[in-house]
Amino acid sequence: MPLRHWGTARGSKPVGDGAQPMAAMGGLKVLLHWAGPGGGEPWVTFSESLLTAEEVCIHIAHKVGITPPCFNLFALFDAQAQVWLPPNHILEIPRDASLMLYFRIRFYFRNWHGMNPQEPAVYRCGPPGTEASSDQTAQGMQLLDPGSFEYLFEQGKHEFVNDVASLWDLSSEEEIHHFKNESLGMAFLHLCHLALRHGISLEEVAKKTSFKDCIPRSFRRHIQQHSALTRLRLRNVFRRFLRDFQPGRLSQQMVMVKYLATLERLAPRFGTERVPVCHLRLLAQAEGEPCYIRDSGVAPTDPGPESGAGPPTHEVLVTGTGGIQWWPVQEEVNKEEGSSGSSGNPQASLSGKKAKAHKAVGQPADRPREPLWAYFCDFRDITHVVLKERCVSIHRQDNKCLELSLPSRAAALSFVSLVDGYFRLTADSNHYLCHEVAPPRLVMSIRDGIHGPLLEPFVQAKLRPEDGLYLIHWSTSHPYRLILTVAQRSQAPDGMQSLRLRKFPIEQQDGAFVLEGWGRSFPSVRELGAALQGCLLRAGDDCFSLRRCCLPQPGETSNLIIMRGARASTRTLNLSQLSFHRVDQKEITQVGPLVPGREHGQELRVVLKVLDPSHHDIALAFYETASLMSQVSHAHLAFVHGVCVRGPESSSELLV
DSSP: OOOHHHHHOTTOOSSTTOOOOOOOSSEEEEEOSOOOTTOOOSEEEEOOSEEEHHHHHHHHHHHHTOOGGGGGGEEEEETTTTEEEOTTOEEEOOTTOEEEEEEEEOOOOTTTTOOOTTSOOEEEOOOTTOOOOSOHHHHHHTTSOHHHHHHHHHHHHHHHHTTSSOGGGOOSHHHHHHHHHHHHHHHHHHHHHHHHHHTOOHHHHHHHSOGGGGSOHHHHHHHHTSOHHHHHHHHHHHHHHHHHOOOTTOOHHHHHHHHHHHHHHHOTTTTOEEEEESEEEEESSOSSOOOOOGGGOOOOOOOOGGGOSOSOOEEEEEETTTEEEEEEOOHHHHHHHTTOTTOOOTTTTOOHHHHHHHHHHTOOOOOOOOOOOEEEEOGGGEEEEEEETTEEEEEETTSOEEEEEOSSHHHHHHHHHHHHHHHHHHTOTTOOSOGGGOOHHHHHHHHHTOBOSOOHHHHHHHHOSSTTEEEEEEOSSOTTEEEEEEEEEEEOTTSOEEEEEEEEEEEEETTEEEETTOOOEESSHHHHHHHHTTOEEEETTEEEEOOEEOOOOTTOOOTTSEEESSOGGGOOOOGGGOOOOBOOGGGBOOOSSSEEEEETTEEEEEOEEEOOGGGGGGHHHHHHHHHHHHHOOOTTSOOOOEEEEETTTTEEEEEO
16 A cells, blocks of 8 residues: 555544544554444554564454454554564564554455456455356455455545545646546545445535545645635535435445545555665576575575665566566656655655745646556566565566665565565465565464465365365454364265364464363464374264364465456466477387486486376366476476377376
């Protein structure tokens, strides 16, 4: 989300119309946009001396009614440092000092509501074996739970009023006229929502809340430059429209979705992050750098003196639907905007006579040309991220690498946690790209074999293959509870077999884990699972055998994965797009475990992988994998020499 408003917006309001509270004398105070369905103060205070950012986010999300599957859309923002905190950041809070942070939605996917046919629909992955709904709006609503939806709406109102789209950024009269009309429409939706929420008429709402409090600050300042008579006429016209309009069948949800959809269209920067970097280098192939795997600690070499912190030379754009893009910052833009993280207040960047003239005539200055972004990759294309001090290296599957130098270590951690979070939301919910920003709960889950907060259809699909399978996953409703689910087949009266699932809660108490009905506590879930291995769990008259634990697998689909565009399962494989060397069967002679093959008259020993004829149903995946491996070159990956297809059964052999 854009960062520019927190540090520059004077008198901004994080929740509704309530005033922004002052920091406490000591401890941590986290400001909220929405305090939950029950209302309350728009902040949460913490007195503990040591907390992680993830612990704070989980506590606040639970307090305001956000469910565990949506926890990972949120993060803490430090307005003073203008950075986001990674989930494993340790907050050390002295008793005699205070710290103020903001709880915000950071990870955003445009068109989650499905109302823009020009952009791909966004939705969570559906249950296995089901087709995507034709109703794009219904698909999009699956992305957010009611609490997240309410929070996003309040955060969106705050962003809009604080100039996420500014009148001063526009140049032509047509753009300015369109912006004014859309802003008044947004103000109308804002007041409509207040009327529906409080059960009163629009006219009553307009008496208590001025429409000028619902439009961008730049537009409000523009109106203030008009004469008193013009301002009175505009106010009367708006009130007359509100008096004559009847909401009819409008619902709160419809108004909120319409507001956010309009905000996306009016403010392209909403839900994006633009990160200034001091140095950027794109490598066609990583320079002999060994593969970084989770906690191996391998990092790039120290940056040279030429890459020291200085003015931004490039800007990196990160969006949920557009991946990672970059562009070289123009020199004149650097001079005007300085090193602001997400482009500062446009009016504040004007200086001297230009600013005075701008204020006097009330006309927007010439806006800079919109950059042509160079696309680097989607989050699914990333293999790993290396971080050392303030230098970041993002590696793709084809071994290309984007090297960045950021202004500070904190900015580098903020950027890496952004990429890492989007990767988990779109590619693999059970993995992290860089251990320096790895969420502590995920690290524990990987170590102990715990799944994320899975919905029941996904749990059932994992336990269907055999009796006695069980898995442990986080609850979808309570942040400090795990669920042990075991499957058992039963014979129905009609002779058909059905799969029964039984859930046993595991409570997290003071750092220990306790299975419901068993008084014994364990310091870790792994030790609890080891003690249960091979046991029978009794529930009433039923007994459930725990034979084998179903562990999380890399890249598996679940309700934690967010799909962008067409459902992946409906994608057809175009064989003409595959690329690999075709090996004639006469060139292969199998003599033992190793196979000497001939290439241009020379003998070459290779490893032979044979696809059994009974596996014809995975042939396309076999060819696709061979094509991908043929195009990837890396020191830690096997080199594919080619594919040989032979025999009446069309069995395939992959030469490695």
